[in-house]
Amino acid sequence: MLPNEKKEAKGAGVELEVCLGGLTLKNPVIAASGTYGFGREYEQYCPVETWGGIAVKGITPEPRAGNPAPRLTETPAGVLNAVGLENPGLEEFLKSYLPRLRNLPTAVIVNISGFSVEDYALLARSLGREAGIAALEVNISCPNVRHGGLQFGTDARSAQEVVAAVRRETDLPVIAKLSPNVTDIRELARAVERGGADIISLINTLLGMSIDVEQRRPVLGNLFGGLSGPAIRPVAVRMVWEVYQAVALPIIGMGGITGWQDAVEFLLAGASAVSIGSGNFVNPRVPLQVLEGLEGYCRRQGFSSVQELTGLAQTELARRTHKGFARG
């Protein structure tokens, strides 16, 4: 049932490998940071090697206990979470987690978060020396911590600074993960491009909240949380479309993917790869179904490589309408 097996079975295969700048993935499907632990939690349900890459939970220099419960609640077609960057901290990560991560049969992307530019630099310096890491994903957009986090992600100058600091410390491919909680995502994309990012990933969660009407208080211990899941997909696709127009960097698109059609939507909008987050909660087999569906789609539509899909809805539209890339 693995895509590779399928490919052989069906003869003429569709090329699933994608190159995003310096990051080559055997297929374009990545587990989204924070939703897939440290890679193994789901292995009974979905083989680790299924994934093109796995982005592990965001790491900070110091260990963090995260926010008080409740940390999540459901909203219509969405998940609202306020985990608050619970993680073992850099030292423990290097000691107890990274060795096991190195053995995973997939590209390991380490997601990093900080509360100052120095935090990010420290993380990049330290992780940049380690073997077995395919890329660093700079989370400048986590909305669940009271200070830092979101600020970097919503201010173009700070975003650029953070990315530049990471860039200086490592030769690993640098993925800048953008927050959707901004007026103009293109401005942020240009800022991280200037900062030296190799790849842009988006979107992180939308800032939201939910109130328990019987108790007359916010549901989440942290009051606010980040909204993910199918509910946010239209916003995410729009932002991928916009960023594809604004910068030349490859894009990892995410937000609400629960099936291959959703993944194709992101690719056609401009993404070179996609991440699946909340979709795993709904069904751990989503990545398998996405890969199978992607292959079938390419075959039906006559594409020999998934890379051909990237931005196709934009280029075909431009060809059809001469509207070029005008904002809708």
Place this chain on the structure above:
Amino acid sequence: MLPNEKKEAKGAGVELEVCLGGLTLKNPVIAASGTYGFGREYEQYCPVETWGGIAVKGITPEPRAGNPAPRLTETPAGVLNAVGLENPGLEEFLKSYLPRLRNLPTAVIVNISGFSVEDYALLARSLGREAGIAALEVNISCPNVRHGGLQFGTDARSAQEVVAAVRRETDLPVIAKLSPNVTDIRELARAVERGGADIISLINTLLGMSIDVEQRRPVLGNLFGGLSGPAIRPVAVRMVWEVYQAVALPIIGMGGITGWQDAVEFLLAGASAVSIGSGNFVNPRVPLQVLEGLEGYCRRQGFSSVQELTGLAQTELARRTHKGFARG
């Protein structure tokens, strides 16, 4: 089945009347602009007098044909629309629509849109003279027109200017309707407060898009559209919460209300009234159910007036935690 009948039947009534600055509504439930035509389209399904108010479709100085089809599509728990402000224009509105609107047994709120500050001023001047209008709602946030609209709604200075221009031209209560497509909604709220708004309504739709994977093109004729419905409710509630902290103006909250619990959520977060838009599409009886549910909720929880609910989740939280109004 009308709330009034119920109230009598049950004896001790819950006061549903709400005062929002200069705008008094017999109950806090308003039909959201653009989803309820000119008030009568749904009358076979839900009596017009059910509503505390009805905000009619956005009016521009000149008639507008709107965007090409398809103008809407469904997304998970959401609606993506790109109607593009189709409307008869000011002159025709005054001649053919307003006379009939005056006879509606509810407060009529006229939603106005423009492409320049002068447009808004013109609309306010002209409509401000007319009898039978309870308030003007200044739509600075429609994402479905290529120029204007969204720009005013995402730039604090322009927002203030537009509202101030309207303010100068009319003595009617001025409602400023905010766009959620901004980094900091509080900044916009403060701007329209400075501009002289009496009331703030939010949220308008989130900018989104959907791509037809088989046709490899955006679903909507306009490419982008505005996302509404239950999917966006967590974002809307969060923004009402933030705006309640930022300004002293009464708030009309909306975004994804399909039941009384949702309406209570907005009130507890800080709204003084709520609007129902996409919820009508799902079930035209939503306003009836919301009113009935609101009354029952107040009775069960021991409130004699719905006005007591406004912002209660915030004040109670502040009392409990001494965290005050700290941002989550």
Place this chain on the structure above:
Amino acid sequence: MPLCYEEIVSHGSLGDPAEGLRRLVLRGSAAATARPGQFLHVRVSDRLEPLLRRPLSIAAIDRAREEVTVLYRVRGRGTEALAQRQPGERLDVLGPLGNGFSLPEKGELWLVAGGIGIFPLYALAQAGLARGLEVRLFWGGESRGFLESAGLGQWSDLRIPLHLSTMDGSLGDKGAVTVPLGGYLKLNQTGPAKESQAARRGRSAEEARAAGSRRSAPGVEATEAEAAGVEALEAEVAGVESAGGKRSAGGCPAGQPPRDLSWAVCGPRGMMQAVAELGVARGFRVEVSLEERMACGVGACLGCCVTVRDERGRRSKRKVCQDGPVFPGREVVWDVTE
């Protein structure tokens, strides 16, 4: 009361389950006022996904039993959810909505359907026959299996002339419904003199069949073209026609289409455009049933608007839900970018 909870009387596959077609019979107040071409706006489930109601045409009306029938294809999330609803449950329905087809006072009524566009036409056929109109069906579908699943048997029972086509040629002409329609029209205009020539040019079997049936009692002799493989068609369709008995043998006044002719057209957009252009050019009264995505269904959201033009070519917008779904073919602006 147009907002109602109709009781699901029966609900199951229509024809071969593999075709994914379903038949839903509802009992309630909708039947009392329903007209052919109107639709119901159905809340498929009480979940918030799928969120919006789905417009579904009224396929048959039984006022005595207070029942309406809806036929649909399981296509996406809305119809999938609907397909799970069980008999005995109540379905939240708005309607009947929309204008419906206008039923001519007299004359001939041609129904032209592509695929599941057939569904709303059945009620119209019934109403037309009840009024004593001459009714004739042109219907193109994917395959014989599709047509049979989608109700060919029931149509046969109406005993009206049927002109069929399939994309795979498994029944009737090979191609879209424009093949039998165009052929039939041309024959009626050009007359028998050119017929053999047309047959020689390889015109469609249906065209040939129509010609054949005009010449003599139907189903007796086959032209060269027909011999190619339309025996099944002959046996079935022409058999229906001859049995129809409503019309003199041959089915159509020779050399000219009937003067008082109305067309009711429903199907994919491209097909409707082609058919409407055929009919409008000849001055027939053509009505098409448009499809647009709908939110409110009652004219309140402007989500379903399409562009129409009046006699002087002036453009304006109409709501498919309220001003339609049926529009005069000549008014429709087919270019979607307008």
Place this chain on the structure above:
Amino acid sequence: MPLCYEEIVSHGSLGDPAEGLRRLVLRGSAAATARPGQFLHVRVSDRLEPLLRRPLSIAAIDRAREEVTVLYRVRGRGTEALAQRQPGERLDVLGPLGNGFSLPEKGELWLVAGGIGIFPLYALAQAGLARGLEVRLFWGGESRGFLESAGLGQWSDLRIPLHLSTMDGSLGDKGAVTVPLGGYLKLNQTGPAKESQAARRGRSAEEARAAGSRRSAPGVEATEAEAAGVEALEAEVAGVESAGGKRSAGGCPAGQPPRDLSWAVCGPRGMMQAVAELGVARGFRVEVSLEERMACGVGACLGCCVTVRDERGRRSKRKVCQDGPVFPGREVVWDVTE
């Protein structure tokens, strides 16, 4: 294979439909490895709203028939959607997940339940009895109607001592389960000497009943307190106890609770805290089954984390889905703001 499509063998109301309780029996691979206290993570429907799976405890396990039973209360959108699933359908299920209760090797096992917290305890009772443990149930619920709906009959069939309470006093003691539990404990600690005094202070009927049943064969004589209106309880519950036959009459070593005593506690958070504090203070091995909202169910999202403390009071986080849902009572930090 812990990701499976279990077949719905039966699905319907549990007891009085007005209580909104449901019984769901699933056949498939989950039964093979399931342990009491583990849960299934159930995808309630294939729609995107409700989106997330719902954790539901395994209430009974029948390995021979490859069946597990899940009991649940229809509460919100997830359980409403689940309630619509029909026998014969397949349910997408992750699990069995979590650690489950630890089953002591020997000694006495007290089950303490509040409301529907009873559900996961049945499988544990079965397992405990199979191992030859002395099992005793303390259970508080809203009303007699609730307890009867939620499976009182089945518990009676287990023939173990039952100590019941209801909030409305309609069966057993009036109040939460801490009333019979606290009473029973106190009696066992203070001994018979103080008993009449406790009764005079107006202690609960259950407490009195427990005392009574310790003194003599149960259900024979009522104290003053019992006379107040617990005949029904006596008849039912004490009857069960006396019929239980597993233990010597009186049910408990006089003057002291059994030395090798384990508690398994499940119910509302406040109730669990109160019970855990009672038991931990007395040095019993107390296990509580925590509830948190879950997304992944497998330890990947950190959405369900709670704070625990070790012996030295050091705080850390544990995942309810993976490290729990069962935790040692002494480790749990009950203050939610931590």
